[in-house]
Amino acid sequence: ETDLSGEVWVVPPDEEGGKSLADRVVGALGSGATVRTAADVAGTDGSEAEIVALGNVHNNDLMRRLGMEFYLWTDHYFPGGDGYEVRTIHNPFGSGRNVVHLGASTPDGAARAVDAFVDILDEDGPRPGRINHVVSDRIPKEPPSGNQVRENISRITESIALSGGQGPLRQMVQNGLMYYLTGHNGYGEMFREEFLFFIDLVEE
Numbered sequence: 001e002t003d004l005s006g007e008v009w010v011v012p013p014d015e016e017g018g019k020s021l022a023d024r025v026v027g028a029l030g031s032g033a034t035v036r037t038a039a040d041v042a043g044t045d046g047s048e049a050e051i052v053a054l055g056n057v058h059n060n061d062l063m064r065r066l067g068m069e070f071y072l073w074t075d076h077y078f079p080g081g082d083g084y085e086v087r088t089i090h091n092p093f094g095s096g097r098n099v100v101h102l103g104a105s106t107p108d109g110a111a112r113a114v115d116a117f118v119d120i121l122d123e124d125g126p127r128p129g130r131i132n133h134v135v136s137d138r139i140p141k142e143p144p145s146g147n148q149v150r151e152n153i154s155r156i157t158e159s160i161a162l163s164g165g166q167g168p169l170r171q172m173v174q175n176g177l178m179y180y181l182t183g184h185n186g187y188g189e190m191f192r193e194e195f196l197f198f199i200d201l202v203e204e
Contacts, residue, residue, distance in 0.1 A: 002088050002098040004050055005126040008033040011041055011062050013055025017107050021114050025052055025102075028118045029126065038062045046093025052100040052117075054110055066092060066099065073181070074103035079136030082106060084113035086120065086133040100131070132183035143184035152190050157197045172198065 008029050012022035019035065026033040029052075038061035041051065053060060056074040057067040066072050071092050072085075079085055085103035092099055102117055104110035112135070120128055144152070152175070159168035172194040179187035 001127050001129060002050060002100060002131075003127050004029055004033075004052075004100070004121075006032050007049040009036040009041055009049045009051050010034065011036055011038055011051060011053045011060060013059040013110065014038060014061075015055070015059050015107065018054065018059070018110070021054055021110055024114055025054070025117065028121050044093065046091075046095035046097050046099075050097050050100070052102065054102045054104075054113065056103060056105060063101070063103070066101075071099075072101055072103060074101070074105070076105050078105065078138050078181070079103065079109060079134060080105050080138050081136075082108040082112055083134075083136035083138070084109040084116065085136075086113055086116050086131055088128070088131045090130075132180075134181060134183055136181075139178070139182045140184075143182070144186040144190070146186075149186045149189055153193045156190070156194045160194070160198055161201060168194075169198070 010022045010025045010033055012018035012035065022035045026035060041062055053062050055063055056076070057064040058076060063072060063074065066089065067074070069092065071089050074085060083105065085101060087101040087103070089099040089101050091097065100117070102110065102113040104113050116133060120131060156168050156171055172191060175187050175194065176191035179191055
């Protein structure tokens, strides 16, 4: 759970229009929220407040830091166009507090991310659960079907058992990345089952 009912720092992108988007988020969150620049929070250990970060690794230094630590992948390519991401990042600073990531490649995408986040707050209140909502032309429109999930698990686990080579392991990791990027549970199931199979094989 991400508790946004107390002190929240809203960190906008360093570009025209960023501050107004942050102000809209502050208005939706209430009196405990304030706008902070990325420079203000550059050295934070995350213990003082929950954080809502807007933008991408090119226009927000906090998001660049999180990107360098592989917590997010938002840049000029992904989600691309007017696509956007709304995600919760669990405890990235080890302080027990989370980050809400409103990611976008463009100002139009950032505005859509804010719209979606405000809708989530309206529906779920200031303590939303895990969020992994993505709109992007860079990812498949439809999740894998049940048959596709089962076939993928069977193919990859068989390949791992036969060779243990990098090919099937890379496909397994790709499924994990696709789960992060899309939020589709089918990719998560494929990665989990394939990874657990690999662990069992190594332990044997």
